[in-house]
Amino acid sequence: MNDHSARRSEPTMREVAALARVSTKTVSRVINDLPGVGEEAAERVRAAARSLGYRPNLTASSLRRSDRRSATLGVLFEDLSNPFDSALLRAIEDRARQNGVLVLAGSDEDDPTLQRELLTSLAARRVDGIVVMAVGGHQDALQQERERGTPMVLVDRPPTFGHTDSVTTTNRDSSREAVLKLAGLGHERIAFLGDRQTLWTSQERYTGYLEGLAHAGLKLHQELVRKDLQGVDVAEAAAASLLDLDNPPTALFTAQNLVTVGAMRVLRSRGLHHRVAVIGFDDFPLADMVDPAITVVRQDVPKIGRTAAELLLARVDGDDSPAVHKVIPAVLVPRGSGEIPPPTP
């Protein structure tokens, strides 16, 4: 009765039709709730489908149907195990499910080659549209895909090419706000620690940092700027070198969550975590649990995901209005580390 191993083939409409003594077309009508079937025949079809355990084959159906929809979206992120990425995936998944749409997800490791491969894989499965976190550097593969007419929404980073929607956050404005807050406390030596420069977010946050300094009338000290910090370890080394300066910074603006973690690690190991102020971009789990709790700029990830999904689903439905670039506001969450004043001399 329960032969788990033999992969028996799924029943088809033909088998249901035979059992119900109708044509496959009639079965199709019943399954899709289309009119033109008498109650008697419809009931026979339902009974037959139930007894055979029939389940429609969406791939065959989408092959034949005129709209050609697969009811599947592609999601291409840098790393699905990163908390930011996975929260975003979850938000997109939830919104898509409301429309009966599922999500094919992949991690491209910010590698153009891998991104191109995954893009091809998604295209081979004829997904209806794609939500992408563009890799740093050139976006040729994305642009090509887009030019073929594949609906696409970029998240976290805007497109370098035209006619494509994006959903990002207030990278620049919130960074400026963070720096101004530090300056307001009296900090004059505020360091910048940033992720890879090829990333648009990283550039924007740096620009926000510069704007913040300028608005506060502070001078930019090049020796307080560290960029291209990829991963916790690299960030840690950079933070250490900053603290080793003759005239070290009294506050740090860490422009990405792994960078924040690296910086905190160094401050803690040197016992400076209550002396040097830190504001990080991007919230992360337990940022409120460390000592001191970390002041961060928090993106509204669920809203970013929902917005991206809604945009994409609308495009799939044929919305061809001009491309929009939605900006979802981030908020500064004061928790302690960003409220540390400079040492009184």
Add this chain to the structure above:
Amino acid sequence: MNDHSARRSEPTMREVAALARVSTKTVSRVINDLPGVGEEAAERVRAAARSLGYRPNLTASSLRRSDRRSATLGVLFEDLSNPFDSALLRAIEDRARQNGVLVLAGSDEDDPTLQRELLTSLAARRVDGIVVMAVGGHQDALQQERERGTPMVLVDRPPTFGHTDSVTTTNRDSSREAVLKLAGLGHERIAFLGDRQTLWTSQERYTGYLEGLAHAGLKLHQELVRKDLQGVDVAEAAAASLLDLDNPPTALFTAQNLVTVGAMRVLRSRGLHHRVAVIGFDDFPLADMVDPAITVVRQDVPKIGRTAAELLLARVDGDDSPAVHKVIPAVLVPRGSGEIPPPTP
């Protein structure tokens, strides 16, 4: 030239064939690297495919092919935004990609109804197999799917039905080890704080707790046991009530990561975080950054994911050997919170 909005239809084999002046079958042979095509014709086909931007339609191909593979696996977890789940997803995705297989992922919120719906959605897309984190309570939907012959591997929790592979960790043994470690430091009042009892993992960890007490010759104090703690807030309240006891515990074994966070939050707010020992089950980001750093039982998530993916891919390839239940060892990671001795009276 780059008309992004009009979704022009993808070129087909027929168009490539016409341009290359061969039959579609010959195009098929070239695309699939099958023999029986001269170099001259093959080159014409490749040129035509390139100039038209042809990309094979995997859904049409899998419909027609005898093996009927979609090169897609389903993944059904409780919550893709949970760090444990997303790390697992990432590990599965990586292993699957090595075989050219992509992953359709969904969150079932531990809700049987939602799980059944998602299962139907995956089945409609004819995924080759499914990796599932079973919901607590009955697994009827899973069992039915399995009995239809769908290859399936359960992760984190074993099946309640037969003939189905699973990959879990050493829940019981590692929990016992954790409790024994606390007992070895001299703790006699060790509390248990656990997740929903319907979850198999939760039960196992509780059993391990009991075994630990027994091995150490400690008496079970029912008032030190708190179960069914779902979410950080509930865990927080439970931990608070434990500390309010006349004779409060000197050590906590928190059997799930959100529970650990809740407990830490209470200890910290009461200034007891250096007085009461804590060992948590499941590692989480920044567990090493809080004060004190948290001693945890760490599962080997990448290995769990890789193992599950390999098992499933083998089943999809026709491996019909008896079901196996792989157990991936977890390790105790001492960081500080689990090394706090009981107060000397």
Add this chain to the structure above:
DNA sequence: GCCGGTTGCGTCAACGTTGACGTAGGAGGA
């Protein structure tokens, strides 16, 4: 010069489903 085998294609039908269209039978109106 004929035979058997190989190489390089082509033809046809089918995978499971649905769009376009056909049609038998009954209802309703003139």
Add this chain to the structure above:
DNA sequence: TCCTCCTACGTCAACGTTGACGCAACCGGC
């Protein structure tokens, strides 16, 4: 009574691809 319209089906072909099979041209061997 006849014509029209509607209802409830059915038939057929096609979506993009590939398995099964067919066949002409060429090769080497005797």
